[in-house]
Amino acid sequence: MMEEDELCFPQLLNMSCKKHARSHSDTMLIYIGMSSTALLTASLNLLVIISISHFRQLHTPTNLLLSLAVADFLVGLFVMPFQIFLTEPCWFLGDLMCVLFSFLPFITVYASVVNMVLISVDRYVAICDPLRYPTKITQKRVQVFILLFWIYAVFYSFLLLYDNLKQPSRYNSCYGECVINYNRAVDIVLFFILPITAIIILYMRVFVVAVSQARAMRSHIAAVTLQCSVTVTAKKSEMKAARTLGVLVAVFLVCYCPFYCVTLSGYDIITGSSANILINILIYLNSCLNPVIYAFFYPWFRKSVKLTVTLEILQPNSCEANSH
Numbered sequence: 001m002m003e004e005d006e007l008c009f010p011q012l013l014n015m016s017c018k019k020h021a022r023s024h025s026d027t028m029l030i031y032i033g034m035s036s037t038a039l040l041t042a043s044l045n046l047l048v049i050i051s052i053s054h055f056r057q058l059h060t061p062t063n064l065l066l067s068l069a070v071a072d073f074l075v076g077l078f079v080m081p082f083q084i085f086l087t088e089p090c091w092f093l094g095d096l097m098c099v100l101f102s103f104l105p106f107i108t109v110y111a112s113v114v115n116m117v118l119i120s121v122d123r124y125v126a127i128c129d130p131l132r133y134p135t136k137i138t139q140k141r142v143q144v145f146i147l148l149f150w151i152y153a154v155f156y157s158f159l160l161l162y163d164n165l166k167q168p169s170r171y172n173s174c175y176g177e178c179v180i181n182y183n184r185a186v187d188i189v190l191f192f193i194l195p196i197t198a199i200i201i202l203y204m205r206v207f208v209v210a211v212s213q214a215r216a217m218r219s220h221i222a223a224v225t226l227q228c229s230v231t232v233t234a235k236k237s238e239m240k241a242a243r244t245l246g247v248l249v250a251v252f253l254v255c256y257c258p259f260y261c262v263t264l265s266g267y268d269i270i271t272g273s274s275a276n277i278l279i280n281i282l283i284y285l286n287s288c289l290n291p292v293i294y295a296f297f298y299p300w301f302r303k304s305v306k307l308t309v310t311l312e313i314l315q316p317n318s319c320e321a322n323s324h
Contacts, residue, residue: 008090008176017176019089027087030277034084037281037288041076044291045069051304054313064119065294067146071111072287079105080284087277091178095168098178102164103157109283110153110191116252117195118145120202127206160187184263192260199249206246244297248290255286 009016048069082101085091091098122142126133160182164171171181259279294301307313 008092008174012175015175017090017174022089030087031084034080034087034281037285038076038080038084041080041284041288042073043076044288045073045076047305047308048291048294048301049073050308050313051301054308055300055304064115064122064142064146067150068112068115068119068290071108071115072290074104074108075284075287079108083277083280083284086178086280090176092176095172095178099161099164099168099180102161102180106157106160107153108287110156111150112252112287113191113195114149114153115146116249117198118142118149120199120249124202124206128209156190188260188263192256196253203246203249244293247293247297251289251293252286255282255289259283 006018007013007016008019049066052066052069082105085093085101093101122137125136129136158165161180164180164182171179173179259282262279291301
């Protein structure tokens with residue numbers, strides 16, 4: 001017979017789940033680490049949202065970064081605190097809340113993936129078809145695609161978790177668990193293999209075109225006029241944006257690959273275990289790293305953050321400031 005202090009719900013005896021053994025120091029370390037990461041993630045992405053929304057100079061079709069920042073902000077504000085609950089050995093909020101809390105992680109992760117694909121398409125058109133870029137990538141068209149993909153992320157998450165919502169406790173082996181089951185094979189194909197394949201193909205094409213453009217520029221450097229130098233500067237600007245977004249994709253792969261590799265292996269990780277916590281933290285750490293990448297590569301972000309932190313954005317006509 002198990003001791004009562006080893007059970008999540010001692011009054012239920014044989015129906016209750018058993019607590020995972022974890023030291024107080026480990027628990028405090030997990031709490032402090034995840035809370036700090038959540039606060040930092042929400043704060044940094046809020047700065048990105050404010051910067052892009054406030055400064056008119058940044059209102060461009062490439063503001064796909066804004067949609068990505070919104071998804072990352074939601075991760076820091078809601079998803080990471082929810083994960084802190086899941087690090088506990090027992091789930092005390094009920095079966096229905098377990099399923100409802102799971103919707104937002106799915107939605108934000110899927111939104112991040114489709115945003116990465118849209119960003120890759122944007123850079124592909126900008127580098128490989130620059131003359132038609134202004135007509136192909138318009139503000140209205142980008143907004144429509146962003147809206148459609150967010151709706152798709154919500155709708156697909158609902159379909160994926162429908163069985164769990166219909167009968168919240170059907171996959172729990174004991175009382176006090178929070179187990180979510182879904183079709184992992186479909187999830188891996190639709191939101192990892194296909195998007196990542198598309199992103200890699202697009203960036204390989206961008207890389208090939210960029211190399212050929214660089215060679216062409218070097219061969220004609222002696223004949224560059226003032227007008228051409230402006231074009232070269234624009235090309236360099238587009239290439240810098242492409243490199244930055246390439247780094248975003250690389251970091252995304254590093255953060256998400258462990259989760260999908262474990263899923264592909266078929267290995268079942270216990271919810272709340274150290275391995276489960278580590279993999280989840282790595283996924284959500286991606287949302288914290290994205291604005292750090294912006295700060296490292298984009299001068300406009302560093303300047304707009306300075307204007308925001310010093311409250312200069314509250315001054316009249318501050319939205320017209322040159323953030324570049």
